[in-house]
Amino acid sequence: MLGFLYILSSSAFYGFSNAYWKKAIQDAPFLQVIFSRGLYTTSFFGLCYFADFQWGIFTPWLGERPVFTAAELAMSIGLCVFSFFGLYFFVRSLKTEAVSLVSPISSINLFGMLTAVLFLGESWGLSFSIATFCVVGGIFLIFQSDWHFSSISSFMKALRGSILASFFWGVSYALFKYPVAWLGVLPFSFLLELCVTLCVGVFLIFQKQKWQQIPQNPIRILALCIILGSVFLNIAYKTATVTQIIFVSKSQLVLTLIFGQILYGEKIRPLKLLGIALLLLSIYIVV
Numbered sequence: 001m002l003g004f005l006y007i008l009s010s011s012a013f014y015g016f017s018n019a020y021w022k023k024a025i026q027d028a029p030f031l032q033v034i035f036s037r038g039l040y041t042t043s044f045f046g047l048c049y050f051a052d053f054q055w056g057i058f059t060p061w062l063g064e065r066p067v068f069t070a071a072e073l074a075m076s077i078g079l080c081v082f083s084f085f086g087l088y089f090f091v092r093s094l095k096t097e098a099v100s101l102v103s104p105i106s107s108i109n110l111f112g113m114l115t116a117v118l119f120l121g122e123s124w125g126l127s128f129s130i131a132t133f134c135v136v137g138g139i140f141l142i143f144q145s146d147w148h149f150s151s152i153s154s155f156m157k158a159l160r161g162s163i164l165a166s167f168f169w170g171v172s173y174a175l176f177k178y179p180v181a182w183l184g185v186l187p188f189s190f191l192l193e194l195c196v197t198l199c200v201g202v203f204l205i206f207q208k209q210k211w212q213q214i215p216q217n218p219i220r221i222l223a224l225c226i227i228l229g230s231v232f233l234n235i236a237y238k239t240a241t242v243t244q245i246i247f248v249s250k251s252q253l254v255l256t257l258i259f260g261q262i263l264y265g266e267k268i269r270p271l272k273l274l275g276i277a278l279l280l281l282s283i284y285i286v287v
Contacts, residue, residue, distance in 0.1 A: 015255030
């Protein structure tokens with residue numbers, strides 16, 4: 001039950017951030033927004049890690065810091081860099097008409113489920129099969145009215161971006177269970193944000209984008225949501241299975257729709273309500 005609450009809390013903050021990305025990148029280059037957000041999140045987790053390392057401030061809540069090897073650190077860095085590409089393809093899609101396809105396919109998270117079963121050895125019972133059908137049906141009902149494309153090439157571009165985002169995020173988030181156990185919640189959170197920020201910095205250097213003055217308040221709000229979502233998710237890896245995390249995280253999509261209605265005045269039609277009900281049913285089945 002405690003693991004469920006951690007995942008739900010993480011989904012609430014990630015769900016708001018997913019809806020808020022559109023506002024944050026509306027009038028700014030998306031790579032620059034990711035980089036600026038990363039400066040805030042990396043600084044925060046770096047300061048928290050330093051404080052915990054020196055004085056053990058967070059140890060009563062997060063437990064003793066594990067001792068990790070150089071090999072475990074190297075594999076953790078590789079996984080963080082791998083996950084960066086999921087964020088890159090997801091946020092880049094928000095600048096195009098492909099958003100309506102990227103969101104649902106990324107939400108199905110087939111790659112994450114396959115990784116949990118094939119590489120983490122988690123069992124796949126009948127309840128997970130029923131829950132999967134509920135997720136697919138729910139996502140279809142939520143987004144079926146939004147799938148409009150001007151041409152085949154537009155559709156293929158959207159499909160490619162959605163599959164890439166789903167692949168990099170799905171595999172990496174399923175495997176995050178290992179570096180969280182190796183490094184601890186705070187060190188891994190710091191390492192993840194540092195690697196993502198550095199990767200974006202490299203992209204900015206090679207693309208030679210001119211730095212622009214962009215509003216910082218939306219980025220600060222975005223960074224706060226990512227910080228809280230990351231903390232709750234990484235704690236959840238210690239109290240729940242990856243398969244449970246994948247299914248319960250579907251509440252993130254529901255919350256994104258609700259926050260989208262609040263932020264942008266988007267209406268939730270009856271079919272979308274039915275789709276939301278199926279997503280909630282899938283969560284109930286696996287919890």
